[in-house]
Amino acid sequence: MQGVEKKSLRDTYGAILAEIGEKNPNVVVLDADLSSSTRTSIFASKFPDRFFNMGVAEQDMISTAAGLAAGGKIPFASTFAIFASGRAWEQVRQSVCLSNLNVKIAASHGGITVGEDGPSHQALEDIALMRVLPNMTVIVPCDANETAAATRKIASTYGPVYLRTSREKFPLIIGKDEEFHIGKGRILRHGSDVAIIACGIMTSKALDAAQKLEEEGISAGVVNMPTIKPLDKDLIIQMAATTGAIVTAEEHSITGGLGSAVAEVVCESEPVPVMRVGMKGKFGSSGKPDELMDYYGMSAASIVEAAHKAVALKNEPARNGRAR
Amino acid sequence: MKLVNDAGELRKIARDLRVDILKMLAASGSGHTGGSLSAIDILTALYFGRMNHGPNIPKDADRDIFVLSKGHGAPALYAVLANCGYFDKSHLGTLRQLNSMLSGHPYSPSTPGVEVSTGSLGQGLSMANGIAMALRLDKRKGTVFCMMGDGETQEGQIWEAAMTASHQKLDNIVGILDNNGLQIDGWVRDVKGIEPIGDKWRAFGWDVIEIDGHDMPAILSGIDKAVAVKGKPCLIWAHTVKGKGVSFMENKASFHGLTPTQDELAKALVELSTT
Ligand SMILES: Cc1ncc(C[n+]2csc(CCOP(=O)(O)OP(=O)(O)O)c2C)c(N)n1
Numbered sequence: 034m035q036g037v038e039k040k041s042l043r044d045t046y047g048a049i050l051a052e053i054g055e056k057n058p059n060v061v062v063l064d065a066d067l068s069s070s071t072r073t074s075i076f077a078s079k080f081p082d083r084f085f086n087m088g089v090a091e092q093d094m095i096s097t098a099a100g101l102a103a104g105g106k107i108p109f110a111s112t113f114a115i116f117a118s119g120r121a122w123e124q125v126r127q128s129v130c131l132s133n134l135n136v137k138i139a140a141s142h143g144g145i146t147v148g149e150d151g152p153s154h155q156a157l158e159d160i161a162l163m164r165v166l167p168n169m170t171v172i173v174p175c176d177a178n179e180t181a182a183a184t185r186k187i188a189s190t191y192g193p194v195y196l197r198t199s200r201e202k203f204p205l206i207i208g209k210d211e212e213f214h215i216g217k218g219r220i221l222r223h224g225s226d227v228a229i230i231a232c233g234i235m236t237s238k239a240l241d242a243a244q245k246l247e248e249e250g251i252s253a254g255v256v257n258m259p260t261i262k263p264l265d266k267d268l269i270i271q272m273a274a275t276t277g278a279i280v281t282a283e284e285h286s287i288t289g290g291l292g293s294a295v296a297e298v299v300c301e302s303e304p305v306p307v308m309r310v311g312m313k314g315k316f317g318s319s320g321k322p323d324e325l326m327d328y329y330g331m332s333a334a335s336i337v338e339a340a341h342k343a344v345a346l347k348n349e350p351a352r353n354g355r356a357r
Numbered sequence: 358m359k360l361v362n363d364a365g366e367l368r369k370i371a372r373d374l375r376v377d378i379l380k381m382l383a384a385s386g387s388g389h390t391g392g393s394l395s396a397i398d399i400l401t402a403l404y405f406g407r408m409n410h411g412p413n414i415p416k417d418a419d420r421d422i423f424v425l426s427k428g429h430g431a432p433a434l435y436a437v438l439a440n441c442g443y444f445d446k447s448h449l450g451t452l453r454q455l456n457s458m459l460s461g462h463p464y465s466p467s468t469p470g471v472e473v474s475t476g477s478l479g480q481g482l483s484m485a486n487g488i489a490m491a492l493r494l495d496k497r498k499g500t501v502f503c504m505m506g507d508g509e510t511q512e513g514q515i516w517e518a519a520m521t522a523s524h525q526k527l528d529n530i531v532g533i534l535d536n537n538g539l540q541i542d543g544w545v546r547d548v549k550g551i552e553p554i555g556d557k558w559r560a561f562g563w564d565v566i567e568i569d570g571h572d573m574p575a576i577l578s579g580i581d582k583a584v585a586v587k588g589k590p591c592l593i594w595a596h597t598v599k600g601k602g603v604s605f606m607e608n609k610a611s612f613h614g615l616t617p618t619q620d621e622l623a624k625a626l627v628e629l630s631t632t
């Protein structure tokens with residue numbers, strides 16, 4: 034995505050949150066001593082009475098948010114993705130999801146693009162952890178505009194949500210005023226040989242990969258899939274049926290995240306090869322975000338390679354034999 | 358709900374609720390007996406003697422709210438809720454069965470009168486704080502009462518929440534410690550001691566009122582004093598006996614998660630009928 038404007042997802046989240054707070058007095062915000070990083074500080078300075086800094090106590094923060102929701106408020110709780118999903122996982126399960134309370138967990142600093150802080154701060158398991166929870170909606174926006182639309186949408190939609198944003202700025206690929214539809218993916222580029230299904234930063238990398246594949250004579254479609262749960266099964270089945278080969282791409286472990294979710298649908302409904310691009314059973318390390326993405330195989334080049342494999346698998350005679 | 362102020366009357370209600378608890382547990386064959394019996398006098402004082410509540414009060418009205426953080430004490434809560442008219446008493450016989458509205462631990466989506474789901478120890482005080490914060494934002498009158506087990510306070514989150522309540526100066530929350538001295542593996546002091554209890558809570562910014570958790574007038578006046586505390590949260594530190602009211606269950610760690618056999622039930626009912 035050379036030459037495309039980049040914008041911060043967390044800055045956008047913070048700004049939109051303050052805007053929502055203006056319109057809806059029931060919106061309250063909690064943070065765990067990271068408000069300057071998650072950008073809930075904007076809301077905090079505008080609405081100090083509706084902002085609660087819970088200190089370095091993520092478990093308490095999530096359960097308190099559940100209580101606020103039980104009391105009729107719409108709490109947005111923010112911290113880094115690793116702590117929101119990891120440290121407080123059982124609070125998310127027991128205090129929030131079990132009672133289906135209207136808590137929005139808006140986690141910043143998802144994925145490996147956290148960069149220099151290193152593996153302790155790089156959430157590569159959070160989508161998996163949140164996706165297994167009944168009642169939970171899991172959203173991973175691909176850019177700042179989608180973050181804005183998703184933040185507005187979840188504020189006005191009942192139920193627990195995990196919204197994952199990032200530390201880094203991502204290229205803008207979604208239109209500014211497009212509405213967010215929970216549970217819907219969207220075809221950004223049509224293609225007939227293989228479909229790349231991506232979320233977060235990997236959506237823009239998928240567009241780059243599709244461009245390269247086209248230059249090689251391979252027609253690759255690209256689907257942006259910001260809602261991991263509930264998943265847009267119809268669209269996935271349609272892509273599998275029309276292309277016969279799927280590649281998934283996520284800034285997350287290939288175990289349990291978008292790739293797994295897509296594979297589950299494909300296996301059950303429209304079996305075709307699925308290649309998953311993402312973190313492969315490892316922890317990350319310190320480094321510059323772009324460097325790390327390349328190093329750990331979450332680049333446009335990795336997607337191209339995976340697409341080759343998926344197309345080759347689809348065309349393998351043995352496979353065709355088995356299918357018949 | 359029309360409230361009762363007479364301690365003798367409340368004692369009678371508590372005795373009848375003990376009967377309900379024991380029958381419910383004997384019928385289900387599983388569930389937590391000891392901690393239900395240690396808590397029931399306090400629950401009786403709250404629900405029948407002090408709390409502004411009732412099945413027909415709208416959720417967003419000025420009202421008092423109870424959170425059973427030690428969720429395994431569910432039988433005590435269910436007995437109270439049924440007798441307050443939140444649901445029909447016939448449901449008590451279905452405790453822990455498939456499709457029953459009475460789950461093994463309090464589960465708000467299925468049971469009228471249960472405010473939040475608990476059962477995973479250590480989370481209730483945080484949720485109660487959140488409710489208290491919501492009440493305060495809406496300028497609603499009402500106190501949030503949150504009962505914890507003594508073993509439960511070994512959970513770190515309890516202390517995170519204790520800090521939150523005092524930092525937020527929540528004086529519309531009252532914590533209640535069911536200090537029966539026992540947890541599953543034995544005496545709390547042997548498993549991992551929590552003393553000095555009063556000093557700890559005071560150090561965390563709470564007022565502490567120490568009472569005998571089975572002395573009805575003491576419970577009532579403890580609640581009144583706790584509700585009157587201004588500018589900070591208050592803990593009612595209730596000394597209780599696990600299994601209270603049935604001699605062969607009292608102070609027995611084994612009756613934490615054991616239910617009475619039919620024989621034991623019969624014996625217990627005889628004992629209770631003479632008190
Ligand atoms: C987080 C969590 N860990 C473990 C348990 C299992 N458990 C249920 S009751 C209990 C002991 C609780 O002791 P206490 O709080 O003193 O309760 P009481 O004596 O009033 O029954 C334990 C460990 C649980 N429910 N939740």
Ligand SMILES: [Mg+2]
Binds near residue numbers: 536
């Ligand atoms: Mg105990």
